[in-house]
Amino acid sequence: MTKNDRTARLRILIVEDEALIAKELQDRLTRLGFETVAVADSADKAIQAVEQNRPNLVLMDIRLKGPRDGIETAGYIRQHLHIPVVYLTAHSDEATLKRAKDTAPFGYVLKPFQERELLVAIEMATHMHMLEQRISERTAELQQTVEKLQQALNEIKTLRGLIPICAWCKKIRNDTGYWEHLETYLRTHTEAEFSHGLCPECYEKNFATLLNAPSQE
Numbered sequence: 743m744t745k746n747d748r749t750a751r752l753r754i755l756i757v758e759d760e761a762l763i764a765k766e767l768q769d770r771l772t773r774l775g776f777e778t779v780a781v782a783d784s785a786d787k788a789i790q791a792v793e794q795n796r797p798n799l800v801l802m803d804i805r806l807k808g809p810r811d812g813i814e815t816a817g818y819i820r821q822h823l824h825i826p827v828v829y830l831t832a833h834s835d836e837a838t839l840k841r842a843k844d845t846a847p848f849g850y851v852l853k854p855f856q857e858r859e860l861l862v863a864i865e866m867a868t869h870m871h872m873l874e875q876r877i878s879e880r881t882a883e884l885q886q887t888v889e890k891l892q893q894a895l896n897e898i899k900t901l902r903g904l905i906p907i908c909a910w911c912k913k914i915r916n917d918t919g920y921w922e923h924l925e926t927y928l929r930t931h932t933e934a935e936f937s938h939g940l941c942p943e944c945y946e947k948n949f950a951t952l953l954n955a956p957s958q959e
Contacts, residue, residue: 752868755797756781757788757815758830759807767801767830774861785810785818792823799848799867804831804838813838817845826871828863830855 754776758764761783768778779795782788784807792800800819804812816827828849829842842850848867851859906915913921916930928934940948 752799752864753777753779753795753797754864755779755788755791755795755800755825757783757800757806757812758803759783759805760803763803770857770860774857774864776864784808785812785815788815789818789823792819792825797825799864799871800825800827801830801864802827802847804829804833804842813841813845816842816847820845820847826867828867830860 754771756764756767756771756778758767758781764781764783768781771778779797780791782791786808788800788802788806791797800816802812802816806812806815812829812831816829819825820827826848827845828851829847830851830853832853834852839850848870849863851863907913907924908915908921912924914924914927915921916927922930925936929936
């Protein structure tokens with residue numbers, strides 16, 4: 743990916759409570775060809791900046807101003823705003839790492855870091871997010887297909903098992919014990935419709951003799 747490609751594609755929000763570190767990070771992102779949409783130093787400002795600017799990525803420090811830290815903020819952004827987050831912090835103790843992992847971040851870079859490490863983390867995060875979006879879209883499409891198939895299956899009516907039918911009049915006894923005409927029963931329990939006509943045998947038996955009889959005049 744060239745510098746121009748990165749500039750055109752990636753807009754980054756910096757969430758860092760130390761102003762000097764945030765400025766240094768912004769300068770590095772500029773050298774790498776990225777755009778910094780805003781800098782926030784607290785959870786509330788970070789969430790507001792995401793809602794207003796819709797960045798492609800958030801670089802999140804864990805220690806922030808205010809009652810909520812970066813891990814809680816990242817969890818909210820990930821769950822409700824669906825923006826990928828990369829942690830950029832000096833905290834590497836086991837408890838902190840465990841809390842960070844629970845928010846499903848797209849990267850974790852420890853300070854101090856090299857620009858190459860930062861670049862790799864950003865590009866990997868955006869690539870993973872793109873794949874996640876494609877999987878989500880494909881899953882939604884498959885779910886719609888499954889729902890349509892299920893609806894079609896629900897609309898299909900199939901007769902199974904033994905059907906009590908009168909040997910003489912051909913009426914069928916339904917589930918309530920009522921004897922229905924064959925046509926009524928089939929129309930109710932299947933998708934079949936009827937067009938009435940005469941088979942050759944019935945025509946010959948009931949009408950041919952009358953039509954061919956000599957006139958009485």
